[in-house]
Amino acid sequence: MGWWQEHKWQRWQARHPLPDAAWRNVHANLPLLAGLSEPMLARLGVRSWRVLFELRLSLPRELEWSIEAHLELAAQIALMSLGWSDHQALASLGDTREIIVVPGAFRRHVQELDDFGVMHEFDDERAGETSWGGPVVLSLEDIERSGDWHGFNVIIHEFAHKLDMTGNMAVDGQPALPAHIDPKTWYDTFMRAWDALQDTLERGEVPAIDEYAATHPSEFFAVCCEYFFSAPDLLEGVWPDLYALLVRYFGQNPLERHRLVPEHSRVTTPLG
Ligand SMILES: [Zn+2]
Numbered sequence: 314m315g316w317w318q319e320h321k322w323q324r325w326q327a328r329h330p331l332p333d334a335a336w337r338n339v340h341a342n343l344p345l346l347a348g349l350s351e352p353m354l355a356r357l358g359v360r361s362w363r364v365l366f367e368l369r370l371s372l373p374r375e376l377e378w379s380i381e382a383h384l385e386l387a388a389q390i391a392l393m394s395l396g397w398s399d400h401q402a403l404a405s406l407g408d409t410r411e412i413i414v415v416p417g418a419f420r421r422h423v424q425e426l427d428d429f430g431v432m433h434e435f436d437d438e439r440a441g442e443t444s445w446g447g448p449v450v451l452s453l454e455d456i457e458r459s460g461d462w463h464g465f466n467v468i469i470h471e472f473a474h475k476l477d478m479t480g481n482m483a484v485d486g487q488p489a490l491p492a493h494i495d496p497k498t499w500y501d502t503f504m505r506a507w508d509a510l511q512d513t514l515e516r517g518e519v520p521a522i523d524e525y526a527a528t529h530p531s532e533f534f535a536v537c538c539e540y541f542f543s544a545p546d547l548l549e550g551v552w553p554d555l556y557a558l559l560v561r562y563f564g565q566n567p568l569e570r571h572r573l574v575p576e577h578s579r580v581t582t583p584l585g
Contacts, residue, residue, distance in 0.1 A: 322399050331362045335380045344461045348570025361387035369411040389468040396564025407475050411448035443474040464544035473538035486530035506552045521551045545571050
């Protein structure tokens with residue numbers, strides 16, 4: 314980061330001080346933040362606060378969120394880029410300008426032409442949705458299910474799609490990669506795991522990770538990110554190479570935090 318960017322960042326911080334008491338409540342209540350060191354928690358607090366200034370949050374009309382609830386949501390976004398510089402973390406939000414929270418999982422009627430020109434129609438139920446240049450849509454029900462160490466996190470899932478869109482517009486499971494990661498290594502590692510998952514399903518066996526990952530390479534990447542941050546032991550156990558690659562990509566190792574978290578505090582706490 315150039316000195317002027319650092320200067321801009323520091324000026325922003327001076328003008329927008331983090332509400333410390335609210336932030337203390339957030340990290341005491343959000344299991345996913347357990348095991349972070351004091352300096353990392355402080356960094357995450359400032360960045361979460363910044364996320365709330367960068368992104369517009371649209372809530373259902375009847376819903377009133379405390380400042381803690383806002384920060385809990387933002388903290389799960391900021392956690393993903395915690396291993397990156399302030400500048401890279403801001404840049405990782407990409408074209409995202411808005412988060413829309415809807416009450417429950419939403420259904421939509423989809424019409425899709427297949428390769429043979431046959432029209433398929435189906436109802437699709439989703440916990441969240443992300444499109445290029447568009448807002449991130451999250452269901453409240455699924456936000457409330459996120460934040461623990463159980464491998465599900467709709468916030469991380471949808472923002473992983475936004476990362477996927479960095480570098481090029483394609484949503485193909487390959488985000489813009491830092492210079493220290495060879496794109497071929499990325500491709501090979503993800504393809505091996507993808508093939509293994511497809512084989513497991515073809516044999517009729519129950520896969521170790523959510524089988525939704527098998528629907529598209531972009532979903533595979535997003536689901537792997539969910540496990541990376543919220544069930545790193547499971548992901549590392551199934552695909553150690555892929556886990557190690559994500560450690561290099563994200564510049565952090567959630568398994569180190571996970572080991573410090575006592576079993577009883579790995580459960581979710583609903584948003585206030
Ligand atoms: Zn998805």
